[in-house]
Amino acid sequence: EKEKGLIRDSWESLGKNKVPHGIVLFTRLFELDPALLTLFSYSTNCGVAPECLSSPEFLEHVTKVMLVIDAAVSHLDDLHTLEDFLLNLGRKHQAVGVKTHHNTQTSKMTMRLTMIFGEKSLLYMLQSSLGPAYTTPLRQAWLNMYSIVVSAMTRGWAK
Ligand code: HEM
Numbered sequence: 001e002k003e004k005g006l007i008r009d010s011w012e013s014l015g016k017n018k019v020p021h022g023i024v025l026f027t028r029l030f031e032l033d034p035a036l037l038t039l040f041s042y043s044t045n046c047g048v049a050p051e052c053l054s055s056p057e058f059l060e061h062v063t064k065v066m067l068v069i070d071a072a073v074s075h076l077d078d079l080h081t082l083e084d085f086l087l088n089l090g091r092k093h094q095a096v097g098v099k100t101h102h103n104t105q106t107s108k109m110t111m112r113l114t115m116i117f118g119e120k121s122l123l124y125m126l127q128s129s130l131g132p133a134y135t136t137p138l139r140q141a142w143l144n145m146y147s148i149v150v151s152a153m154t155r156g157w158a159k
Contacts, residue, residue, distance in 0.1 A: 002137070002141075003137070003140070003141035003144060004076045004077070004141070006137060006138045006141045007073055007076060007138075007141050007142060007145060008073060008076070010126065010130055010133065010138060010142075011069075011070070011073045013129075014126075014129055014130075015066075015070055015073070018063060018066035018067070018070070019059060019062060019063060019066070021066065021125055021129055022062035022063065022065060022066040022125075023053050023059075023062060024124070024125045024128060024129070025062075025065075025121045025122060025124070025125040026049075026053055026058070026062055026065075026121070027049065027050065027053060028120070028121040028124045028125065029117055029118065029121040030049035030052075030053075031049070032117045032120060032121065033113060033114070033117050034049065036114060036117070037049055037052060039096055039097065040052075040057070040058065040061070042055070042057040042058070045057070046058075068089070068149070069149075071085075072145055072148075072149050073145075076145070079145075079148055079149075082149075082152070083152055086149060086152035086153050086156065087152055087153070087155055087156030088156055089153055089156065090152065090153030090154055090155065090156030090157040091156040091157065093153065093157065094107065094156070094157045108157070115150045115153075115154070118146075118150070119143065119146055119150075122142065122146060123139060123142070123143075126138070126139070126142060
């Protein structure tokens with residue numbers, strides 16, 4: 001349908017430059033919530049966010065995130081085939097949060113905040129790279145896809 005076309009068309013150019021766009025996304029994320037930086041064990045190797053985001057470990061994670069988005073965009077017609085992968089991915093991130101917080105309640109909250117900030121950061125990245133092509137229907141289309149991905153990750157988290 002129309003939403004899928006909007007996502008595919010906008011990803012066509014963004015997806016060719018995953019790392020730079022991923023850096024824009026994560027720069028915004030760490031601006032919104034600097035504490036998220038400490039969830040990465042390797043954040044001890046760097047100081048402030050901009051420095052971290054140029055380190056190989058962080059760049060690798062940025063790349064992984066962009067590849068997940070890429071997979072979601074290529075599977076818009078059959079997102080359910082990613083379900084197991086996303087459940088598992090959510091579970092892996094739960095382990096990250098739990099290790100840092102020692103307390104499941106706090107880490108669940110962190111996950112929720114992360115998802116909210118993640119949404120804002122994704123939209124920020126889209127807006128700053130698409131300029132006038134960033135329209136309300138496009139924004140809505142991306143939000144819908146994002147919420148499907150996040151809801152699968154969160155279900156894996158809950159298990
Ligand atoms: C792995 C943290 C968001 C996709 C990891 C790892 C950490 C981590 C610590 C393990 C070390 C590594 O591979 O670098 C976080 C934090 C996030 C976040 C703190 C939010 C602030 C995301 C998002 C996605 C994602 C939004 C994709 C939608 C992945 C993937 C892996 C990974 C694909 C590799 C998993 C594997 O080893 O199989 N993440 N992550 N991450 N993350 Fe994230």
